[in-house]
Amino acid sequence: xxxxxxxxxxxxxxxxxxxxxxxxxxxxxxxxxxxxxxxxxxxxxxxxxxxxxxxxxxxxxxxxxxxxxxxxxxxxxxxxxxxxxxxxxxxxxxxxxxxxxxxxxxxxxxxxxxxxxxxxxxxxxxxxxxxxxxxxxxxxxxxxxxxxxxxxxxxxxxxxxxxxxxxxxxxxxxxxxxxxxxxxxxxxxxxxxxxxxxxxxxxxxxxxxxxxxxxxxxxxxxxxxxxxxxxxxxxxxxxxxxxxxxxxxxxxxxxxxxxxxxxxxxxxxxxxxxxxxxxxxxxxxxxxxxxxxxxxxxxxxxxxxxxxxxxxxxxxxxxxxxxxxxxxxxxxxxxxxxxxxxxxxxxxxxxxxxxxxxxxxxxxxxxxxxxxxxxxxxxxxxxxxxxxxxxxxxxxxxxxxxxxxxxxxxxxxxxxxxxxxxxxxxxxxxxxxxxxxxxxxxxxxxxxxxxxxxxxxxxxxxxxxxxxxxxx
Amino acid sequence: xxxxxxxxxxxxxxxxxxxxxxxxxxxxxxxxxxxxxxxxxxxxxxxxxxxxxxxxxxxxxxxxxxxxxxxxxxxxxxxxxxxxxxxxxxxxxxxxxxxxxxxxxxxxxxxxxxxxxxxxxxxxxxxxxxxxxxxxxxxxxxxxxxxxxxxxxxxxxxxxxxxxxxxxxxxxxxxxxxxxxxxxxxxxxxxxxxxxxxxxxxxxxxxxxxxxxxxxxxxxxxxxxxxxxxxxxxxxxxxxxxxxxxxxxxxxxxxxxxxxxxxxxxxxxxxxxxxxxxxxxxxxxxxxxxxxxxxxxxxxxxxxxxxxxxxxxxxxxxxxxxxxxxxxxxxxxxxxxxxxxxxxxxxxxxxxxxxxxxxxxxxxxxxxxxxxxxxxxxxxxxxxxxxxxxxxxxxxxxxxxxxxxxxxxxxxxxxxxxxxxxxxxxxxxxxxxxxxxxxxxxxxxxxxxxxxxxxxxxxxxxxxxxxxxxxx
Numbered sequence: 001x002x003x004x005x006x007x008x009x010x011x012x013x014x015x016x017x018x019x020x021x022x023x024x025x026x027x028x029x030x031x032x033x034x035x036x037x038x039x040x041x042x043x044x045x046x047x048x049x050x051x052x053x054x055x056x057x058x059x060x061x062x063x064x065x066x067x068x069x070x071x072x073x074x075x076x077x078x079x080x081x082x083x084x085x086x087x088x089x090x091x092x093x094x095x096x097x098x099x100x101x102x103x104x105x106x107x108x109x110x111x112x113x114x115x116x117x118x119x120x121x122x123x124x125x126x127x128x129x130x131x132x133x134x135x136x137x138x139x140x141x142x143x144x145x146x147x148x149x150x151x152x153x154x155x156x157x158x159x160x161x162x163x164x165x166x167x168x169x170x171x172x173x174x175x176x177x178x179x180x181x182x183x184x185x186x187x188x189x190x191x192x193x194x195x196x197x198x199x200x201x202x203x204x205x206x207x208x209x210x211x212x213x214x215x216x217x218x219x220x221x222x223x224x225x226x227x228x229x230x231x232x233x234x235x236x237x238x239x240x241x242x243x244x245x246x247x248x249x250x251x252x253x254x255x256x257x258x259x260x261x262x263x264x265x266x267x268x269x270x271x272x273x274x275x276x277x278x279x280x281x282x283x284x285x286x287x288x289x290x291x292x293x294x295x296x297x298x299x300x301x302x303x304x305x306x307x308x309x310x311x312x313x314x315x316x317x318x319x320x321x322x323x324x325x326x327x328x329x330x331x332x333x334x335x336x337x338x339x340x341x342x343x344x345x346x347x348x349x350x351x352x353x354x355x356x357x358x359x360x361x362x363x364x365x366x367x368x369x370x371x372x373x374x375x376x377x378x379x380x381x382x383x384x385x386x387x388x389x390x391x392x393x394x395x396x397x398x399x400x401x402x403x404x405x406x407x408x409x410x411x412x413x414x415x416x417x418x419x420x421x422x423x424x425x426x427x428x429x430x431x432x433x434x435x436x437x438x439x440x441x442x443x444x445x446x447x448x449x450x451x452x453x454x455x456x457x458x459x460x461x462x463x464x465x466x467x468x469x470x471x472x
Numbered sequence: 473x474x475x476x477x478x479x480x481x482x483x484x485x486x487x488x489x490x491x492x493x494x495x496x497x498x499x500x501x502x503x504x505x506x507x508x509x510x511x512x513x514x515x516x517x518x519x520x521x522x523x524x525x526x527x528x529x530x531x532x533x534x535x536x537x538x539x540x541x542x543x544x545x546x547x548x549x550x551x552x553x554x555x556x557x558x559x560x561x562x563x564x565x566x567x568x569x570x571x572x573x574x575x576x577x578x579x580x581x582x583x584x585x586x587x588x589x590x591x592x593x594x595x596x597x598x599x600x601x602x603x604x605x606x607x608x609x610x611x612x613x614x615x616x617x618x619x620x621x622x623x624x625x626x627x628x629x630x631x632x633x634x635x636x637x638x639x640x641x642x643x644x645x646x647x648x649x650x651x652x653x654x655x656x657x658x659x660x661x662x663x664x665x666x667x668x669x670x671x672x673x674x675x676x677x678x679x680x681x682x683x684x685x686x687x688x689x690x691x692x693x694x695x696x697x698x699x700x701x702x703x704x705x706x707x708x709x710x711x712x713x714x715x716x717x718x719x720x721x722x723x724x725x726x727x728x729x730x731x732x733x734x735x736x737x738x739x740x741x742x743x744x745x746x747x748x749x750x751x752x753x754x755x756x757x758x759x760x761x762x763x764x765x766x767x768x769x770x771x772x773x774x775x776x777x778x779x780x781x782x783x784x785x786x787x788x789x790x791x792x793x794x795x796x797x798x799x800x801x802x803x804x805x806x807x808x809x810x811x812x813x814x815x816x817x818x819x820x821x822x823x824x825x826x827x828x829x830x831x832x833x834x835x836x837x838x839x840x841x842x843x844x845x846x847x848x849x850x851x852x853x854x855x856x857x858x859x860x861x862x863x864x865x866x867x868x869x870x871x872x873x874x875x876x877x878x879x880x881x882x883x884x885x886x887x888x889x890x891x892x893x894x895x896x897x898x899x900x901x902x903x904x905x906x907x908x909x910x911x912x913x914x915x916x917x918x919x920x921x922x923x924x925x926x927x928x929x930x931x932x933x934x935x936x937x938x939x940x941x942x943x944x
Contacts, residue, residue, distance in 0.1 A: 110717050110829035111858075133723070155666045166664055168673070169641060182917045188895035190825045191857045192638055194627045194677050195895045195902060196910060196940055197922045201640070201673035205666050222723040245582050251605070251694040251766060294723060295770050353662045357582035385663045386583075423660035423667045430667060438668060445654045449928060450669045456924030468668055 009070045010049040010093045017052050017094075020062045025053040025100070036095045039080040039087045040142075041433060042347050042399040046088050048075065048095035055100045057175060057183050057214035064212070065181035067094055067462055074179075074463050076208040078118065078150030081142040083349050084431030086153060086207045086467055098149050101214060104128050112220040113172065113189060118149020118213050135223040137164035140427070141335045152213050155205030157427035159256040159290075159334070162384030164221075166427065168204045175215035176203055179458040189217050202453070207429045208464045210457040227255060227292035228303045229327045233283045233316035237261070240285045241360030243313040244383045247289075248356075250309055252302060256290035257384030258334055261363065264378040264391075268333055268340035276319075276329050283316060287383060288334055337380050338389070346378055346391035348400045350413065350434075354422030356386035365416045366390050373409035387426035400433055407436070414440045430468045438469055481542045482521040482565045489524050489566075492534045497525040497572070508567045511552040511559045512614075513905060514819050514871040518560050520547065520567035527572045529647060529655050529686035536684070537653035539566060539934055546651075546935050548680040550590065550622030553614040555821050556903030558625060558679045558939055570621050573686060576600050584692040585644065585661060590621020590685050607695040609636035612899070613807045621685050627677030629899035631728040631762075631806070634856030636693075638899065640676045647687035648675055651930040661689050674925070679901045681936045682929040699727060699764035700775045701799045705755045705788035709733070712757045713832035715785040716855045719761075720828075722781055724774060728762035729856030730806050733835065736850040736863075740805055740812035748791075748801050755788060759855060760806055809852050810861070818850055818863035820872045822885065822906075826894030828858035837888045838862055845881040859898035872905055879908070886912045902940045910941055 017026045027033075028050050037047045054060050067074045073093030080087055089095045102119035107129055114129055114136065122143040126136050139158040140146055150156075152174070157166040173187045186199040193200075203210055234240035244257060260268075265286060266279050277286070287310075291302050307318050321327040338349070354362050363379050366388075370377045375394040381387050390413070397403045400410060414424055414437045423441045424434050438447060451471055454461070461471050489498045499505075500522050509519045526532050539546050545565030552559055561567045574591035579601055586601055586608065594615040598608050611630040612618055622628075624646070629638040645659045658671040665672075675682055706712035716729060732740075737758060738751050749758070759782075763774050779790055793799040810821070826834050835851050842849045847866040853859050862885070869875045872882060886896055886909045895913045896906050910919060923943055926933070933943050 108827070109721065111827040112720055113827065133721075155664075155670075157664050161664060165637075165641070168670070169637070178917065178921075182915075184915050184917050184921075186918070188825070188890075188913065189827050189893045190859075190895055190898065191828070192627075192629050192633060192825050192854070192859050192898035193895055194823070194897045194899050195913060196918070197682075197925055198627075198640070198673055198677055199918065199921060201670055205670055210669075222720060222725060225723070248584055248694060249581065249605075251697070253694060295767075295773075298767050298770055301767075351666070353660070353664050355580070355583040355585065355661050356663070382664070387662075387664050421661045423662055423665055425666045426662065426664035427666050441660065441667060443654075443656050445650065445656050446658070446668070446671065449650075449656075449671060452928030453669055453925060456921060456928060 010072045013066055013070060013072065014050055016066055017050065017063060021052060021054045021059050027051040036077065036097065037089065039082045039085065041083055041085040041088065044085060044088055044399055046090040047092065048089035049092045051095045051097060053097045053100050057177055060096065060177045060212055060214060061181040061183055063096065064177055064179060068180050068460055071460055071462060073465055076212045076464060078147035078153065079121070079145055081146040082150060082154065082429070082431065083351065084425065084429045085433045086429050086431035088432055090432055091465060096212065098147065105215070107132055113217055114220055115215060115217050116148055118147060118152065118216060120148050122146050122148050122151055129220055130223060133223050134220040136170065136218055136220055138167045138170060141338055148216060149213050152204055152216060153208045154427065154429040157382065157385065157387065159258055159382060161382060162257050163253050163255040168201060170218045171200055171204050171216065172219055173217040174200055174203055174213050176211035176213055178211045179460070179463040191219065205429065207431060207467050209454060209467050224292040225294045226296045226299055227290055228299050229290045229321040229330055230303060230307065231277060231319040231330055232287045232289060232310055234285050234287065235282055235314050235316065237284045237363055238360040239313040240287055241357070243287065243310050243315065244359065245357045246309060246313065247306055252306055254289050254384060255292040256288060258288040259285055259381060259383035260288065260334060260337060261285050261379040264337050264341055264380045267344045267378065268337045271340040271343060272332065272336055274329060274333055276326065277333065288330060341378050341391045346393040347398065348392040348406065350390040350410065351425045351428035352390055352417045352422060353385065353387045353426030354417060354420040356384065358420040358422065359383055359386055359388060362388055362417065362420055366413065369409060369412055373405065373412065375409060385426065386422065411437060411440065432467055435467065435469055482544045485538055485542060485544065486522055488538055489522065489535060493524060493526045493531050499523040508549065508569065509561065511554045511557065513555055513557040513560065516557060516560055516871055518562040519564065520561035521564045523567045523569060525569045525572050529649055532568065532649045532684055532686060533653040533655055535568065536649055536651060540652050540932055543932055543934060545937055548684045548936060550619035550625065551617055553618040554622060554626065554901070554903065555823065556897065556901045557905045558901050558903035560904055562904055563937060568684065570619065577687070579604055585689055586692055587687060587689050588620055590619055590624065590688060592620050594618050594620050594623055601692055602695055605695050606692040608642065608690055608692055610639045610642060613810055620688060624676055624685050624688060625678070625680045626899065626901040629854060629857065629859065631730055631854060633854060634729050635725050635727040640673060642690045643672055643676050643688065644691055645689040646672055646675055646685050648683035648685055650683045651932070651935040663691065677901070679903060679936065679939050681926060681939050696764040697766045698768045698771055699762055700771050701762045701793040701802055702775060702779065703749060703791040703802055704759045704761060704782055706757050706759065707754055707786050707788065709756045709835055710832040711785040712759055713829070715759065715782050715787065716831065717829045718781060718785065719778055724778055726761050726856060727764040728760060730760040731757055731853060731855035732760065732806060732809060733757045733851040736809050736813055736852045739816045739850065740809045743812040743815060744804065744808055746801060746805055748798065749805065760802060813850050813863045818865040819870065820864040820878065822862040822882065823897045823900035824862055824889045824894060825857065825859045825898030826889060826892040828856065830892040830894065831855055831858055831860060834860055834889065834892055838885065841881060841884055845877065845884070847881060857898065858894065883909060883912065904939055907939065907941055
């Protein structure tokens with residue numbers, strides 16, 4: 001169990017917090033507490049006692065010093081688009097929003113780097129560097145609303161990860177406020193670094209439990225000039241999965257390789273009222289395949305070669321996106337699947353990842369589990385990475401935390417994932433709602449090491465305590 | 473200061489070690505102790521008390537349990553090609569060689585992964601996957617002799633890093649024997665992972681101070697079918713540096729972008745008796761530029777476009793490598809620079825890294841320091857990454873550890889590197905010989921965190937103690 005407490009103390013300290021950040025940026029009204037009491041995770045609500053909106057690392061440092069001294073729980077929050085409950089203030093205390101640290105500080109065109117604050121929306125950052133012919137590839141589906149800081153916390157991915165890697169592959173250096181209020185830079189603004197333990201990589205994906213990121217230095221690459229997109233239906237899920245492996249074995253590295261199972265496609269097509277994809281009964285899944293690069297002729301050869309290859313796997317009629325509008329419509333369908341299935345009652349979300357060739361086995365396993373455990377599941381995700389999002393609907397079950405049968409189902413799911421060589425989360429993090437399954441994929445010794453690291457950074461266990469794992 | 477001791481104990485325990493690994497794999501003769509008492513770092517020699525050559529993780533676990541119980545210092549060693557003294561047994565005790573863990577366990581063609589033991593020579597591993605059309609890009613200059621395990625320990629790079637990244641970008645999962653003898657897997661065999669703290673990335677580059685890697689799962693990519701290479705002379709170092717930045721800004725990502733300063737080129741040309749490159753007095757540096765991909769026509773267009781671009785930067789007559797043999801000769805020149813300058817008396821080696829546009833300023837600064845501090849320096853390295861190797865020759869100074877004036881010079885060098893936004897080591901690690909400069913680039917708080925992490929993994933400070941930093 002977590003050892004923090006002191007909810008009342010947070011309220012008592014409100015005056016001191018106001019001295020630090022200004023009167024109007026410390027909130028304790030019901031509306032604010034409600035707004036910051038939930039994120040995009042299932043239907044969960046935990047009210048913070050006080051919401052604070054600092055503007056600078058120095059202000060965050062001053063806040064942390066008070067909270068550390070008085071053992072007040074602090075939950076850092078980006079845009080609140082998280083899916084594992086990382087930003088839920090389940091212990092009350094202080095909710096620390098990074099929304100006002102929202103400036104892109106410097107786009108360094110000589111070195112292809114950007115320095116930004118964490119509260120910048122990912123798509124805003126992408127567009128700012130794009131305007132200079134540069135490219136920051138990681139693009140979670142929520143990129144239009146999520147913050148780059150949250151992406152660092154969760155080590156986010158998105159469709160482009162298959163070619164370009166995930167957030168961790170672009171983070172060069174971080175300014176971090178530690179739980180004791182000290183401010184450090186984790187590394188240096190360089191492309192290669194073998195100088196001491198990699199604190200930068202330790203912070204990436206640590207879900208706001210080790211420190212609060214206040215400045216971010218990211219690597220950029222030249223923006224590819226062209227891309228092509230096609231949507232490919234498959235009669236068999238297995239064949240779709242085999243096709244994914246075959247594409248790489250043939251030497252292609254698509255810039256997107258997404259799978260949408262037919263049930264998910266039906267739901268999203270209905271929601272966005274799109275008829276761009278004909279949904280027919282003999283199709284089990286679609287692959288959305290993008291290639292990018294600088295030479296349009298080469299790209300055309302590439303996508304045609306992939307299309308030819310796919311005929312070996314019983315692919316149906318391929319839809320090539322003709323123009324920018326059709327590309328946008330296909331990507332919109334893919335990006336809005338999560339929202340659509342959530343509206344359709346699929347409120348429990350898992351973020352499994354397996355070696356890519358095991359994807360068909362995983363999807364079959366999910367369906368089988370659903371029958372045994374009496375739930376419906378739809379699957380979609382980043383097939384090229386083996387990263388499958390599983391959305392679950394079960395009558396009468398609003399969330400995955402309080403239903404014993406659901407918990408048992410998820411244990412069975414994660415055991416299957418582990419057997420297939422995979423793990424619990426590919427890009428959403430563990431947060432609050434997956435932490436009780438960590439023992440399935442990690443030995444006790446791993447968890448002991450993780451707890452020791454947490455203790456080294458946060459001896460009083462005040463920062464996002466009870467996320468990823470409980471302290472013993 | 474380090475707190476370990478017990479050199480005599482290692483000898484006393486030799487009988488128990490022999491029970492574990494067999495009589496012939498525990499050595500304490502002078503020849504063995506001498507052989508394993510040095511690596512490629514300067515001219516340093518520290519004799520271990522006992523050399524042990526285990527075959528399995530289980531054997532290493534049993535050895536570590538004894539050493540942990542009796543507080544015997546253990547220095548793990550790969551091929552001994554390190555340049556920062558990471559494998560030097562400076563505290564005596566046990567030298568643990570991984571040379572017998574030398575099997576490639578599985579090349580997974582469906583998932584594009586390889587599982588290997590650490591004692592496999594990097595080039596052997598590269599060739600094994602190449603035979604299946606797959607590519608493991610990180611290729612240190614020493615790839616013909618270094619071990620993949622040592623590459624993990626140092627987070628090695630090499631010429632291809634500029635396009636393909638360094639070792640850390642390919643490591644998916646590691647089996648590690650901890651100092652207490654426990655054996656863990658750090659992660660999962662997946663391309664994306666957001667499940668708990670990233671222990672995998674923490675082990676990569678930790679220089680054998682946190683655990684001994686016994687199995688390695690690496691990501692592979694499709695092997696590009698073609699490459700082209702050219703060597704470009706520049707009259708001015710600044711112009712060469714500007715050209716490097718301009719190449720990326722124009723949208724090109726070369727698969728190699730190396731800089732060799734003229735002094736280094738002269739030395740290596742003489743050593744290998746090569747006349748492929750005409751060395752003339754009006755040239756300050758050369759860039760070696762490689763592009764790779766699957767379409768030879770596109771590559772030709774690309775390299776011609778780069779060549780045209782370079783004319784803006786006062787490039788001299790470009791040498792295009794005509795065939796495989798000429799390519800090999802150019803790469804040999806580059807790869808053997810380190811060996812050549814060492815033979816020429818440049819025994820002190822530094823591995824600085826700065827944002828790539830700062831490379832000319834760094835090289836000028838090195839030369840200026842040389843004049844002020846009375847040493848000669850030659851520079852070469854991975855210009856695309858801003859990673860510059862600086863080799864130093866100073867009359868009467870055999871190594872960098874015992875000469876007060878040399879230590880002062882290096883402090884000045886690393887301060888310059890830090891001012892330019894860089895850090896001490898890009899790919900060689902800190903090891904024994906750079907640890908006293910860590911305070912230049914890190915705040916005290918960073919070092920405190922690193923020591924806490926070390927303590928979490930190795931509470932008795934027995935594993936490669938006194939490397940990277942001393943415990944307080």
